[in-house]
Structure formats: structure tokens, C-alpha cells
Amino acid sequence: MKNRRDFIKNSLLLAGALSIGEHAYPTPPMPHADLDDDEYWKMIRAQFPLNRNKTFLNNGTMGPSPYPVLNEVYQDMLHVESNGRYGGNEEDAIKALARLTGTKDSEITLTRNVTEGINISCWGLPLKAGDEVIMSTHEHVGNAAPWLNRAKLHGIIVKAIPLGKTAQETLDIIKKAITKSTKVIALPHIPCTIGQILPIKEICSLAREKGIFSFVDGAHPLGMIKLDIKEIGCDLYAGCCHKWLLGPKGTGFLFVSENFRNTLQAYYGGGGFDSGWDMLSQPPTLKGYVDNGHRYYYGTQNASLFLGITKAVEFHEQIGVDKIEKRVKALAAYLQENLIKLSPNIDMLTPTEAISRGAQIGFKIKDKEMTELQKLCNEKQITTRYVAENNINCLRISTHIYNNHKEIDSFLEITDKFLRA
Secondary structure (H helix, E strand, O other): OHHHHHHHHHHHHHHHHOOOOOOOOOOOOOOOOOOOHHHHHHHHHOOOOOOOOOEEOOOOOOOOOOHHHHHHHHHHHHHHHHHOOOOOOHHHHHHHHHHHHOOOHHHEEEEOOHHHHHHHHHHHOOOOOOOEEEEEOOOOHHHHHHHHHHHHHHOOEEEEEOOOOOHHHHHHHHHHHOOOOEEEEEEEOOOOOOOEOOOHHHHHHHHHHHOOEEEEEEOOOEOOEOOOHHHHOOOEEEEEOOOOOOOOOOOEEEEEOOOOOOOOOOOOOOOOOEOOEEOOOOOOEEOOEOOOHHHHOOOOOOHHHHHHHHHHHHHHHHHOHHHHHHHHHHHHHHHHHHHHHHOOOEEEOOOOOHHHEOOEEEEEEOOOOHHHHHHHHHHOOEEOEEEOHHHOOEEEEEOOOOOOHHHHHHHHHHHHHHHHO
């Protein structure tokens, strides 16, 4: 009985402490732009609930959300549960994403992750047996699996090409891979493996010249680098909100060019995707599809997460997209340059040319097992990503705005000791 009373008492206290209008977490003030560099980024770091005893260098897998995003989601979820509210927030999220990506509101579809956007694109394209899809040997399972599955079921042909050491070399490899049967180029903007920025604008221009569909797996660019999808000129672009944008987990988007909307077939239907339906006519009919991105998503979703997307976009805009890109790239360049200096046994997989380097560095060490280095990092509370995909077997390091040079130096010190062992 005592345990039951304590449980009820604590529940009531919690409900009182977390009433609507109060923040679940205290949000530190944002820094002024005129602060010196070190102090500015220290204050940005304070915006995150990341454990101060850990160094997180794996943003490429999952980006921790800052307090403003967490509080926005919490407050809205509490409002939903307190008032029985249904839906909402999606239009604001769409507008925010369109603003940040240089697209139109009507071209944005909200998804739960990049993989969902890839599947919508893969299965909705008009392809037949024998049609070729050009991909790379650096694919994440989320991009590889849908196309391979369609190859298995429908007989399309997947061609995997290597990536070059430079943007031009990669472009040349793609040109040589194109045949009369090539119908789709489906490549990552920034591969999950080594963080190489592909010359995606030039790739999509090439596809357009050849009458080939262009799909881009954009899991990593949004929140890392300035992203203008219209300038890229692709037909389809699947993006992520819970990596570099630092938004709520389980959020993403799909861009479908307005000129491509009637080419990409919608196969899953639900509330909001149609332009009219009637179950009383004989036979029952579906009039058609809405003329915007809502034709590709449907059903009840967590509206509070949509609000978190909006807040994540605003958080990035408040800091400045250009400022974020400059910071994360500078940290990655610092890491790469100092790794190369450590030893000639460092096999640097990420290109060193600036236009091909983002905020992720992938490398191997000659005659060393990289899982052992990752193990040493784990012991020192440093989180990294081992890349096993396609037998690449490298270590990938991600640098975002909550990271600093001291953390990178700690990683370099561990790597140096590992080299000498």
C-alpha cells in the first residue's frame, strides 16, 4: 500500500512540475554574434543536453537535439494529451523545410526518415525489367535495399560504381557507366561511409541531358552544408531531419519537383493524399491525387514532431547556415590534416580537396583493425562510427557545432597511441 501511495504522490508532483507553459529543460541563452569564436561555440555547446563526460563524434548516425527543439516537442505533446488535440503543425514544418532547401512548399513531403522517401521514389518510378539504375559502392542500406528489392521483384538492373578521389573523377566514372538502358541515377549527395561530397549538381545536369531520372539520397547535407535543391536540379531528393538538422528522431522529408509529380506514382493512400473519393458511387471511385507533396504521405502522425522540425530549422537559421557550414567543415579539415600528419600508414578515404570534403572523415590504418581503435575510443567515452558497409572497414568521424578542437585532439591522441602500439 505504501508503494502505491508513493507512486501516486510522485506522479502528482511530476504532473505539477511539468505543467503546460513550463519548460521540461532549462534553455540557456543563445550567444551574441559578436562574441569571440571560442566563447561563441562554448555557448552553442551549452544548448545541448549531451553528457559532458562524453565526446560525440557520430552525428552522421544521429544528431542530438538541442534544448529548444526538445522543449518545443515536449510542450506540444503535453498540449495534445491535455486537450485531446488532433493533428496540426505540418504546414509550418513544410514551410520551414522549403525555406531552408530553396524549394516550394508544394514540393515537400513529410516522411519519417530518409528510407521512407527512398522507397516512395524507388517504387513510384516508371521502370521495367532491364532498365538500369546507377548507384555506388558506398551506399547505406536505406538506399541500397529498396533498389535491390525492386531488382529482385521487377528485374531492373542495379549497377554499382566506385567513387573517384576528386569530383571530376567521380563525374567521369558516372559518364562511362551510362548506357542506352540507364533510366535512373540514384546516388547519395554525401555517402554515409566516408563523407565525400559528390558533384551532385553536375551529376543531375548530366542525367537531365541524357533523359535519365535523377534521385538523390540526401541523408547528410541538411544542417551540415547550405542546401539549395532547386539549384541542384534533381527530380527527387530524400532528406533527413534527425541527423545534421538536429531535429526530432523519426522525421524526414522528400522533395518531388513540381514538374515530376505526375511521373512519380503514389502507391500508398490515405487522408489528404487525394483530390476526392466516393464509396457511394457505383463503382466506388478515386478522383485523383492532390497537386502537392501530400499525395505521398497519409494517416495519423505525431504532429509534435512536425513542430520540432520547425524549431530545428529556426535554430539553424538563428546561428546562420553559412556559419554552421564553415564551423563543421573547419573542424573536419583540422581532423583530416592532423590525421595525415600522424603517420604514412593512415589511409585517408575522404578526399582532401575542399569541394569534396564535408564534416565527416573516413580513414583506415595499414595493418590495423579499425574496430580495435573504436574500442579504445569507447573506453575513453568517445563515440565514433565503424563503417562495415561494402567491406570498406574504416572509422568515420563526424564533426558538428557542439564539437570543439579539444575533443578532436583527444581523438588524435588515442589514434597516435594506437598507431604506435
